[in-house]
Amino acid sequence: MGEQSAIPGFGRTEEDFSRVDVHRLVQALLGVLPAASVLHDPEDLHPYECDGMAALRQLPLVVVLPETEAQVVAILRICADQGVPVVARGAGTGLSGGAQPHRFGVVLSLARLNRIIAIDAHARRAVVQPGVRNLAISEAAAPHGLYYAPDPSSQIACTIGGNVAENSGGVHCLKYGLTIHNLLKVRGVTINGEIVEFGSLGLDAPGYDLLPLVTGSEGMLAVVTEVTVKLTPRPQLARCVLAAFDDVVKAGDAVARIIAAGIIPAGLEMMDQPATAAVEEFVHAGYPLEAQAILLCESDGTPEEVAEEVGRVRALLEQSGATEIRVSRDEAERLRFWAGRKAAFPAAGRISPDYYCMDGTIPRKRLGEMLQAIQVMETKYAMRCINVFHAGDGNLHPLILFDANKPGDQHTAEAFGAEILELSVALGGTITGEHGVGIEKINQMCSQFSTPEIAAFHRVKAAFDPAGLLNPGKAIPTLNRCAEYGRERMGAGQPVAHPELPRF
Amino acid sequence: MDDLIRQWSERIRLAAARGQALCLRGGGTKHFYGRPEQGEPLDTRDCRGIINYEPSELVVTVRAGTPLRELEAELAAQGQMLAFEPPHFGSGATVGGCVAAGLAGPRRAAVGGVRDFILGVRMVDGRGEVLRFGGEVMKNVAGYDVSRVLAGSLGTLGLIVDVSLKVLPKPVAEASLRFEMGEAAALHQLNVWGGQPLPISASAWCGGILDVRLSGAAAAVDAAIARLGGERIADELAAARWSGLREHSDAFFAPGHSPSPLWRLSLPSDALAVELDGAQLVEWGGAQRWLRSHLAPERLRAQVAALGGHATLFRDGARDGAVFHPLTPSMLALQRNLKNAFDPAGIFNPGRLYEGI
Numbered sequence: 001m002g003e004q005s006a007i008p009g010f011g012r013t014e015e016d017f018s019r020v021d022v023h024r025l026v027q028a029l030l031g032v033l034p035a036a037s038v039l040h041d042p043e044d045l046h047p048y049e050c051d052g053m054a055a056l057r058q059l060p061l062v063v064v065l066p067e068t069e070a071q072v073v074a075i076l077r078i079c080a081d082q083g084v085p086v087v088a089r090g091a092g093t094g095l096s097g098g099a100q101p102h103r104f105g106v107v108l109s110l111a112r113l114n115r116i117i118a119i120d121a122h123a124r125r126a127v128v129q130p131g132v133r134n135l136a137i138s139e140a141a142a143p144h145g146l147y148y149a150p151d152p153s154s155q156i157a158c159t160i161g162g163n164v165a166e167n168s169g170g171v172h173c174l175k176y177g178l179t180i181h182n183l184l185k186v187r188g189v190t191i192n193g194e195i196v197e198f199g200s201l202g203l204d205a206p207g208y209d210l211l212p213l214v215t216g217s218e219g220m221l222a223v224v225t226e227v228t229v230k231l232t233p234r235p236q237l238a239r240c241v242l243a244a245f246d247d248v249v250k251a252g253d254a255v256a257r258i259i260a261a262g263i264i265p266a267g268l269e270m271m272d273q274p275a276t277a278a279v280e281e282f283v284h285a286g287y288p289l290e291a292q293a294i295l296l297c298e299s300d301g302t303p304e305e306v307a308e309e310v311g312r313v314r315a316l317l318e319q320s321g322a323t324e325i326r327v328s329r330d331e332a333e334r335l336r337f338w339a340g341r342k343a344a345f346p347a348a349g350r351i352s353p354d355y356y357c358m359d360g361t362i363p364r365k366r367l368g369e370m371l372q373a374i375q376v377m378e379t380k381y382a383m384r385c386i387n388v389f390h391a392g393d394g395n396l397h398p399l400i401l402f403d404a405n406k407p408g409d410q411h412t413a414e415a416f417g418a419e420i421l422e423l424s425v426a427l428g429g430t431i432t433g434e435h436g437v438g439i440e441k442i443n444q445m446c447s448q449f450s451t452p453e454i455a456a457f458h459r460v461k462a463a464f465d466p467a468g469l470l471n472p473g474k475a476i477p478t479l480n481r482c483a484e485y486g487r488e489r490m491g492a493g494q495p496v497a498h499p500e501l502p503r504f
Numbered sequence: 505m506d507d508l509i510r511q512w513s514e515r516i517r518l519a520a521a522r523g524q525a526l527c528l529r530g531g532g533t534k535h536f537y538g539r540p541e542q543g544e545p546l547d548t549r550d551c552r553g554i555i556n557y558e559p560s561e562l563v564v565t566v567r568a569g570t571p572l573r574e575l576e577a578e579l580a581a582q583g584q585m586l587a588f589e590p591p592h593f594g595s596g597a598t599v600g601g602c603v604a605a606g607l608a609g610p611r612r613a614a615v616g617g618v619r620d621f622i623l624g625v626r627m628v629d630g631r632g633e634v635l636r637f638g639g640e641v642m643k644n645v646a647g648y649d650v651s652r653v654l655a656g657s658l659g660t661l662g663l664i665v666d667v668s669l670k671v672l673p674k675p676v677a678e679a680s681l682r683f684e685m686g687e688a689a690a691l692h693q694l695n696v697w698g699g700q701p702l703p704i705s706a707s708a709w710c711g712g713i714l715d716v717r718l719s720g721a722a723a724a725v726d727a728a729i730a731r732l733g734g735e736r737i738a739d740e741l742a743a744a745r746w747s748g749l750r751e752h753s754d755a756f757f758a759p760g761h762s763p764s765p766l767w768r769l770s771l772p773s774d775a776l777a778v779e780l781d782g783a784q785l786v787e788w789g790g791a792q793r794w795l796r797s798h799l800a801p802e803r804l805r806a807q808v809a810a811l812g813g814h815a816t817l818f819r820d821g822a823r824d825g826a827v828f829h830p831l832t833p834s835m836l837a838l839q840r841n842l843k844n845a846f847d848p849a850g851i852f853n854p855g856r857l858y859e860g861i
Contacts, residue, residue, distance in 0.1 A: 169643050174642065181620050196835055196838065201813075202772055202792075203617065206816070206828045207836075208839050213653050216648070217648055233700050235701050259561075264673065302701065302723065302727050304723030304726070305724040307723065308721050308722065364561055394641050394643070395641075428641075430643075430645075434645060448646055448647075449646075449647060452635060453635050453636065456846070461648075462841075463838065463845045
């Protein structure tokens, strides 16, 4: 084994935890939690068997529902002591199986840590517990003319703790940033029960800045117990421009032109013709059905600023060959323009028994290539795919339509998806822009990262969690898995990396 | 360039085997910052040049040894900028040093700091492995976000080879306004304005004068000028003012004959005026305050911590003690573990950040 054995997390499998004694575990948990906060009857466990990635189901041994940080500390100490895997869970809306239970583990639901502790309007910050819903923060801040900017599509349900774990995005990222850009401080508990604060109420913290490391770490480094977010002044006005194109490449060029002109729109979204048709049937947004692609471009700010920007955007869209341009005349029309885009996922669910949502990000200029390649894949796999795209930041959400009841369909959809993700990497992008790796994209991690890079991720994990108990098996693949997947890669820019390493 | 990276990698492997400390440095313009440098110098400046820059993608990938002024000139030619306005502190500043130091200028409070604009890095770790994290796209949640952690790590985690940064268009319009007011009133006013949709891109209060910079669409800047009042500062004077703050060439930062140590206080923007002896300058809407003071570090740090902040001994003080604010034991343990994960032999800029890190 040599060097391999020095890399924590290597070779770990689910079975390594098979000796967890559930009776002893439940007894210890009942010593620190009321009986109603410890679920272990199989029928009580069923609601927790999956997250938003419903194709993957697994019952945990136990679900715990702490109501205080002190209870979280006590739970983690017990799990550390007994060597029990812990899967933290917010609302369970994640799309990559990150909150999928561990067969021999505990699901730690943060749903009852759901208080808004403080809204400080003067300092533009909110202190909230992890189980608070994303939209609830903006609602609480609204009387002060403030809001929490990141708006993942599931914002009515998803929790801020889950947003931190996934570094969630939304349709306004290009201008307002991701979750990481809107956090001041995250308070969390490590597996050994230590309370640690990442970030500060100022704009930086001493030493290494661990806030970006914890944000997006998919519950593998610490369990979040409190989040301090930045609040943003709500813009006075927003208007949306809808443009139709007879060619997706022209629509892609229009996006590049807008950005190159120095405009950073509040939102910039694209949909292809099949996606437009699917949502139009569903929400009647009035989208032009003959267009090969439509763009939605939102401007926000003062009325003067919005008028100036909309004028410039309109001119650029005309130069790019838009066949039709509409500007929202009032708030109702703006919301109608958006209603279609926001209904893309439910619309896919309406025209197909199942759909599989991908999340690759690519450099914007490669969009045309990607869409053409997806068309070829539709033929190859004999499956339809509709495309919605956060065009401003290059994040693509192809929705592969399939029927899980048809033998082989699920497998074909997964193969289709895997090919899209690998093409995202090949085009200079990434396998996941905002949904996380979880369990869903764990094999494709082996395509995106080299063996030494994956080893480095395991060492980062071990710096926080040496026994590998927090969400084991997610986000970072073992090298064994990469070898089995056939995608083990040597180091970047290095002719021979670690010749002493055994090959799997 | 691959040959150079291979040589570095080999040199790092050898140094790790011998336990030989390496002092990673670019132009040396920020050598004063942090605890003393030690080890055999490893100069990054042979690794220079822009690898990829496409203005319409808002991304530039650049080698670590590239002079910062060269990069900024290339961006300016396309009407773009590094929005966090990194200080150069000398003509030799490099991109790698800018990332490693993690320092941001006047625009920090409005747009974010160095780490907020890092999209990806290529680095050599303490085992001599060449590693790539992140990438050239805006949204990327594959793997832990190691690249952003390098901002401010002072070269203690690894040798940065190249970095991908998000860039932004330069604002169409800019104007600066001056107000006369005391510190408490200025802090209150800055927080009130911060809660309104105003295009404030920088602020500075010193000695009863508050300067505010507005940046954005012409219409937005004009509307804000009408709304805020104050006295308009002539454009050339304003440019000199903000550059003086960014580069510490402003009179406030002049060391004089027997300078008191210069402290950088990082505070919640709404923290009250810091009641400590010495001259103060407030930036970042109240979140960054500079203090020239002979006060004992322990006393100064206790007071700043009580306000929810932390204090860095920025320059002109004793560097062998605690330059950066002491960490809690649990945080210190995590930071040590992270250092060991990337640099197990402890060869990269040892002790520059904290003793033992």
